[in-house]
Amino acid sequence: MKGTNMLTDSDLQAIGLTVRLAGVVTMILLLFGTPIAWWLARAKTSWKGPIGAVVALPLVLPPSVLGFYLLLAMGPHGPVGHLTRTLGIEPLPFTFRGLVLASAFYSLPFMVQPLQTAFEAVGDRPLEVAATLRASPLDAFFTVAAPLAAPGFLTASILTFAHTIGEFGVVLMIGGNLPGVTRVASVQIYDHVEALEYTQAHRLSAVMLIFSFLTLLALYAWRPNPKNGG
């Protein structure tokens, strides 16, 4: 570990990895959480309740315990492990992809819940109007519902991104703390604290806080509000 002035190389590596992880997870959840939230917001079936509850469930288990179960599932004897083996894919634990999957699983409710609320707030009328203007349901979703739910997307993304940055219980368990592969900043800070390297921990925490603060600030500055004209 050669020291830079402020942060060690491995700190920097961890920060890079963190931002990548949080970014990828947020993207993936935008992709997969949005249809779930949309369905939950608009479906009239009574399946809605149970499925909505299931989506929120990962939250209630302690992260490292969830990580433990995910590890069992993804490990060579678990169902996901069987699947990856059958498909001839590298096993997921201790890889970046495994980390992404686990984090996505854990952060799903942070994406789905705010989006669902936002979609519900859009109401039926704009979609009816869009239909009379020849927009197919998918078209209307992208051009009407999504823009009107923009603040919900922002909230959901902030919560998901920040939570993925801060989360380390699942990450530590699934990732195995491998430098450059799965050692994200939260794990690195944790390690520093555990090793009583407080100066290092303070520095890295400060960097993460400042970075996050600036990111959030930028998001807020640009915060969309479709109801106000700007």
Next chain:
Amino acid sequence: MKGTNMLTDSDLQAIGLTVRLAGVVTMILLLFGTPIAWWLARAKTSWKGPIGAVVALPLVLPPSVLGFYLLLAMGPHGPVGHLTRTLGIEPLPFTFRGLVLASAFYSLPFMVQPLQTAFEAVGDRPLEVAATLRASPLDAFFTVAAPLAAPGFLTASILTFAHTIGEFGVVLMIGGNLPGVTRVASVQIYDHVEALEYTQAHRLSAVMLIFSFLTLLALYAWRPNPKNGG
């Protein structure tokens, strides 16, 4: 630890403590998070951005690191510790009150963010109407804005409640794992896993999952939607 059929007494104690903690934290955050969210949703000042970002910041630190900093702050040499000493209050670490405070701090964004979005979606008009109907701003908040933002309150409460149930990094650090005082279910499950007591861990996890599932299901069933007539 005398065993019952399924769970040990200490498991049951932990569950009770968990539900109490999550309930109290959710209550407290409803009380304190609501005005913050309201202010963030309606203020026109440019302070809004920074303050909004600050509220989300606790999320980005790993829980146990955050716990460490909170421990410093609440300890005899920290500012909160000084305060409690000056006020003649028992120091907060290793107490249920300390746990509540720390969890509230950590879960604040889960309350504030969805509420803020929900309040923004309410818009100006209903409040204007309320004012012409003689409702003072406070009155209008309770009788118009809050009911219209009901789905936001539900989302915020679910996220806060579930997150408080699942969180254990901060709790472990601040609470000192004291049975009946600060050993909540998440810590208990964690301890079981760490002690390789997998059967116990599985059982307790299953109980927590089922309990949470039923709670969430009940919330969903009753999910308010002020836009639809029911």
Next chain:
Amino acid sequence: MAAIDAHFRRDWPGFSLDVDLHLPGRGVTALFGHSGSGKSTLLRCIAGLERAPQGRLAVDSEVWQDAGRWVPTHRRPIGYVFQEASLFAHLSVMGNLRYGMKRVSDAQLVSLDHAIELLGLGHLLDRKPDRLSGGERQRVAIGRALLTQPKLLLMDEPLSALDRGAKAEILPFIEKLRDHFALPIIYISHDLAEVERLADHVVLIDQGRVVGAGPLADVQSDPASPLARSREAAVSLRGVVEAIDATFGLIAVAVAGGRLLAPAPAASVGEARRVHILASAVSLAREKPGRSSILNVLPARVVAMNPLDAVEVVAAVALGEDGEGARLLARMTRKSWEELGLAPGQNVYAQVKSVSLDAGRAEGAKN
């Protein structure tokens, strides 16, 4: 063009719709009825926004709804102006206007520039809807619907938030759509003057049921119809321009059984035009009246009378000394009716104080 066949039946709590309609596939059909009678609901069923389970809907011989068939709203070539403007809050005025336009291939009816000019939206194009006045919003909603180049236009009180000036500009345009482009329009309005000016066909709705339907002239000239009972009761007659008086900007229009002078800045001889005559503009005399500022005095015969209330009556007269011509309504006090000794079958002189004309050609011109 063929006709619109609509059959819908559905119960909501507190309201049920049960209509079976056969509407002409061209011209303007006005839906008329009390607040809460089900006009908007019917329009929503036609647009496919509301689904009546055992409904059937065929437009222009295309089936949009039937036991085995359901064309979703976005595939129905309609334009819909909602009762509340319902603009997209996240789009500017321009964005709203272009939303539907971008989604259809060609602009046969209306061009963007034309719509903007007609609706007076030029200075508002960059505004967001929350910064528009009520009337401005409604104008944008009309433009947005027209720019989808619909084959059937559904309008739910499109002009109710507009001032006279704006109405006076938009109404001729709707007439033009109806006539030049043979665009069928289903039109809800509480403004009888609008209905009488635009409609070819009227459907009277009450409590979710059709209580009367027919060509405007028939519905209007029946003194017992609800249309005849209002302050704006009127008849609309088909006429042909016979002569033009350029000096005074007047034209002479021949209608069945008579000839009327009417203000019409632009017209050409032989053209078919629609003529509107308010019941309140028609007075009756037993003897031929002397000269006054009333230009039109025509012989006619009383055919029917209906009391409006304790004080007033509405009489229907047929033009011509033989009473075979077009029918007019005349509103008067019961006192006048009795003191003049009027009765069905009697010959009278109808003084028509004012006559108004459609801006475009009457639909008859196409035949």
Next chain:
Amino acid sequence: MAAIDAHFRRDWPGFSLDVDLHLPGRGVTALFGHSGSGKSTLLRCIAGLERAPQGRLAVDSEVWQDAGRWVPTHRRPIGYVFQEASLFAHLSVMGNLRYGMKRVSDAQLVSLDHAIELLGLGHLLDRKPDRLSGGERQRVAIGRALLTQPKLLLMDEPLSALDRGAKAEILPFIEKLRDHFALPIIYISHDLAEVERLADHVVLIDQGRVVGAGPLADVQSDPASPLARSREAAVSLRGVVEAIDATFGLIAVAVAGGRLLAPAPAASVGEARRVHILASAVSLAREKPGRSSILNVLPARVVAMNPLDAVEVVAAVALGEDGEGARLLARMTRKSWEELGLAPGQNVYAQVKSVSLDAGRAEGAKN
């Protein structure tokens, strides 16, 4: 009651408001102007929903806004009917109606039961707003505003979504509020008939500025005013009931310079009533016309003429052979004007085809 003094100046992007108004503290003041002219904005300023920095507003000698003073909206004793109904989506119709009512101490103006009956809301009380028709929503909004027992009523096109029947029921009630309770009302409407029926005072607004203001009769009878140029142009005259013809449900009303027969089921001799006469209902003749269904023929003198367009003109005549009486407007073709050889100063006979009366007492009755 004193008057309303309002001075507001504020710029928005694309629009600026600059008004300085002195309105009578009683009766109905109509705000009249094109779509987007600033009527709603002015009303919002009066309600305290919009804040013009250097504004000043005093109502009934209480200062609501001034350099050092700002009474927030919820402390202003107003009732506001918004242009869009804006019901509370989470409350039932009953909840909406009771919302404001619960927040005021006593019900001097309107009781809940009365409002429900008058507005025909009885069968809707448990409904949520999203299950109401457009007109139903608007009726709830009117009821909700009235039930706050306001001292000043602000109404932004309250009746525009309503059918004739509903209007005919609600208008007399608004008249009653105006007259019996001396409740000042500021009223926006595009419907001239409504304005002429209700208003005592008219303010003409264009592009955020006041371009004309005055008592209704003055603004109406000026042939150059925008009110006179519309199809519904009319005058409103003060009259006193002189005789009653119970057989035909007619009354004789004396107005300055003449006497009119008008339908009025209920009236008593000596009562003051307001009389409305449409410009389109008045025709002029040089010689006394023969008997016809037109009841009212009065000597008058032409005082002014204004061309409406290339074809039509509006003439103002003063009743009485001396031309000193009340003024009427008469609309006719230019051809008639010229062929009859009419000119200001000439004596004529005005034939008034129909006359309508206020339901309540004219405000003069209180003097």
Next chain:
Amino acid sequence: EKVTVAAAADLKFAMDEIVAAFKKANPADEVEVVYGSSGKFNTQIQQGAPYDLFFSADIAFPRALAKAGLAASEVKPYASGRIVLWSANLDATKMTLASLADPTITRIAIANPQHAPYGRRAEESLRAAGLWEKVESKLVYGENIAQTAQYIQTGNAQVGIIALSLAVNPELASKGGYWLIPDKLHAPLEQGYVITKRAEGNALAHRFADYMGSPPARAVMTRYGFVLPGEIAGN
């Protein structure tokens, strides 16, 4: 060649120094060390974690791995841990376990005996000294030995029982002294390592394991408060 070493958190300082020395001697070799909880490593290795060597804080874990057939070598002890009484604001050098019963002491931190080896030894010592009942109500439990040290260091617990290897760490040594708890009061805290199955053919793994037994490495270990196999620590 490259190895990844999973090492118990309490080895951090010693191991960093040993690895540095090893690299100096073998510049071509790459040795990556990951520190963490031994229990977690145990679980992870069972699920195929890419660790070549596992230095556990408790020899039970590598033994379990060997039993499961996941080891490529014998389980070898490399050190035993010692526990000490340590405080940041009291002078621990003048204390004994008996001092913990003093009513002025209200909070005592130990690692969680349920799963942390150091915690289990702390409990054994307290029981052996007959103090358990007297102090149990004052105890707070750290998740691991580092967190236990933090409770004491931040003053939230006045005193506690931590690993000797932590007490000699400069961060803590500067804050207060320690009192070594006699090792006869608790079972030996035997620490062992194993080469995992995946490193079976990895020569570097074997060389590094051998290096741990070499005198320079042993010197470092001793300096950081570990008692080496075959040695007896003096009190």
